[in-house]
Amino acid sequence: MNSALEPAHEPGPVTAEAPSNIAFIKYWGARDLEGDSEGPVPFNRSLSMTLDACRSICSASPLPEGSDDEIHWVQEPAGGRSSAAEEAPPAFVERTKRHLDRLREWSRQTAAPYAGGFRIATGNTFPSAAGIASSASGFTALTLAASACMGFDLTPRMLSALSRSSGSGSAARSAWGGYVEWPDGDGNAAVQILDERAWELCDLVAVVETGAKKVSSRDGHRRATSSPYFAPRLAALDGRLERVRSALCGRDFEALGDAVEEEGIDLHLIAMSSRPPVYYWSPGTIEVLAAVRELRADGVAAYATMDAGANVHVICQPADAGQVEERLVALGSVERVLRDRTGGPPVWRGGAEL
Ligand code: PMV
Numbered sequence: 565m566n567s568a569l570e571p572a573h574e575p576g577p578v579t580a581e582a583p584s585n586i587a588f589i590k591y592w593g594a595r596d597l598e599g600d601s602e603g604p605v606p607f608n609r610s611l612s613m614t615l616d617a618c619r620s621i622c623s624a625s626p627l628p629e630g631s632d633d634e635i636h637w638v639q640e641p642a643g644g645r646s647s648a649a650e651e652a653p654p655a656f657v658e659r660t661k662r663h664l665d666r667l668r669e670w671s672r673q674t675a676a677p678y679a680g681g682f683r684i685a686t687g688n689t690f691p692s693a694a695g696i697a698s699s700a701s702g703f704t705a706l707t708l709a710a711s712a713c714m715g716f717d718l719t720p721r722m723l724s725a726l727s728r729s730s731g732s733g734s735a736a737r738s739a740w741g742g743y744v745e746w747p748d749g750d751g752n753a754a755v756q757i758l759d760e761r762a763w764e765l766c767d768l769v770a771v772v773e774t775g776a777k778k779v780s781s782r783d784g785h786r787r788a789t790s791s792p793y794f795a796p797r798l799a800a801l802d803g804r805l806e807r808v809r810s811a812l813c814g815r816d817f818e819a820l821g822d823a824v825e826e827e828g829i830d831l832h833l834i835a836m837s838s839r840p841p842v843y844y845w846s847p848g849t850i851e852v853l854a855a856v857r858e859l860r861a862d863g864v865a866a867y868a869t870m871d872a873g874a875n876v877h878v879i880c881q882p883a884d885a886g887q888v889e890e891r892l893v894a895l896g897s898v899e900r901v902l903r904d905r906t907g908g909p910p911v912w913r914g915g916a917e918l
Contacts, residue, residue, distance in 0.1 A: 569674040571715030577625040577916035578712040582704035582738050583907045584619060584690070584697045585612035586767050586869065586877045588824045589805050590831045591733045591746070593788030602752065603728035603736070604785065608801045611745045611808055612737045613879075614760065615767060616907030618690040620701035623916035624709035627681030635660050638687030638918050660684060663703060663730045667710045670726060678714040685918035690902055691774040697871055699732035699781070704739060704910055706730075712912045720909065724753035731782065741908035743812055760908045763815055766885040769902040770892045772848025773874040779842045781872040787838035794834055817881055821867030824879060825856075828869030835872070846874040848897030855891055864888060 589611040594604035621641050627634070637652035652660070664682055671678040686706060688698050707727040711718050718726065724739035724746070736754040737744040742762060746754035788794055804823050811820035835842040849870065856868040856878055866880040866888045880888045885903065892901045 569716065571674070571676040572717040573715055575626050575678070575680075575713060575715040576914065577623065578709055578912050578914055579621065579623045579917040580705045580709035580712060580910060580912040581619050581621050582701045582708060582910035583741070584615045584688075584701040585734060585737050585744065586615060586697070586879075587612040587734065587737075587871060588808050588820070588869070589801065589827055590871070592785065592831050592834055593794060594733060594785045597731065597782060597785055602725070603731060604733045606733055606747065607789075608798055609745055609747065609805055610734075610737070611743065611757070611805060612734070613743055613765060613767065614738065614741045614907045614909070615904045617904045618688070618696055618701065618769070618902060619907075620686060620688045620698065620705035621918060622684065622686040622702075622705035622709040623918040624706075624713035625683040625916045626713055627683055629679045629681075631681035633661050633664050633681050634683040636683075636685040636918075638685055640689060640691075641687040641918060659730075660686075660706060663706060664710060666729055667707065667714075667726065670729075671714055671716075674716065676715055682710055682713065683916070684709070685916070687918065690769075691771065696769060696873070696875065696902075697734050697738075699730075700734035700738045703727050703730035703732045703735040707735075708910050708912050720756070721753045723910070728752070733785075739910065742906060745809075757809065758812055760906050763812065764882055764906050765817075766880050766882055766888075767904045768878045768880065768885060768889055768892060769904060770848075770852045770876045770878060770895070770898045771900050771902060772852065772876070772897045773846050774899065777844060777873050779844075779872075784835055784838070784842050784872050787840070787842060788834050790839040791834045791837040793837050797830055797834055800830075817865055821865060821879060824869050825867040828877075831872075832870065842872075844870065844873050846897075848895075849874045849876055851895050851897045852876040852878070852892065855895055859888060859891055 591610035728736035748755035
């Protein structure tokens with residue numbers, strides 16, 4: 565019996581949208597970051613909330629066999645519609661083309677190997693490389709767009725594993741909406757633990773820096789094990805993950821926030837004590853962290869977490885979002901606040917919109 569994956573529709577131009585995610589328990593440190601393996605193997609399980617407004621939009625169109633892939637970058641496309649495609653930065657083009665090669669290679673194991681090129685136009689609805697997991701949404705959108713353009717309908721599990729093969733571990737978690745854990749049992753893909761309707765939370769991203777970070781998360785992952793605090797971190801993580809899981813399942817916001825903020829600081833403790841050290845924080849980060857503590861002192865349940873960047877994700881419940889946003893926008897170092905919340909899974913539709 566031939567069990568190769570069959571295409572579900574005709575190849576053709578498509579547009580995919582994939583959400584970013586904010587990790588409540590972080591993936592930091594990996595075993596296999598090099599080469600063209602199946603993707604990084606993390607030292608610990610991570611757990612994230614999928615976002616709604618912060619997303620990547622990617623159009624893919626087939627090009628004839630023998631064509632070079634064309635990669636265009638679209639600055640913060642609004643609602644998926646923009647025709648202002650620009651030439652993308654060389655490093656981005658190279659990483660994107662490598663992933664397209666991987667996807668063509670993957671298609672060779674299916675019933676419809678694809679040997680053509682792609683025209684890709686992609687962008688994020690939020691600032692890239694600033695600690696808002698643009699690689700997670702970006703590679704998930706690219707994987708979904710290219711696979712749909714080749715004629716395939718991937719299951720979320722397949723999308724998760726293929727997106728992770730890009731080298732971005734957090735991309736494994738953007739294949740689902742709601743709350744997602746990676747890796748699941750066999751290590752390849754992520755798994756949804758609660759869907760987006762189970763509990764709506766807000767993520768107000770206080771943007772204190774919009775430039776690209778100076779040390780990539782890949783380098784941060786590489787350096788993590790050099791921190792003397794890495795082993796104690798791993799030892800503490802099972803317990804912290806369990807606290808997050810049970811707070812989510814029991815809808816206990818204070819217990820969740822407590823564990824999430826502790827974890828957000830822990831990632832940076834490891835980064836700052838790695839050799840050589842990595843400092844992602846800026847003075848604005850400290851100002852926002854202080855404001856979040858003040859909000860709590862005033863009785864507002866708000867908790868902070870940061871990925872590999874200076875910007876601060878402030879997690880709160882929908883009823884408090886207005887008050888939290890008001891406090892954040894009033895801070896001198898906050899350029900703007902992106903208002904986001906628990907989001908659904910990636911989607912695609914026919915037609916190249918970018
Ligand atoms: O997905 P990567 O390989 O770029 O790693 C990013 C890891 C963090 O965003 C810092 C944490 C996480 O779990 O998302």
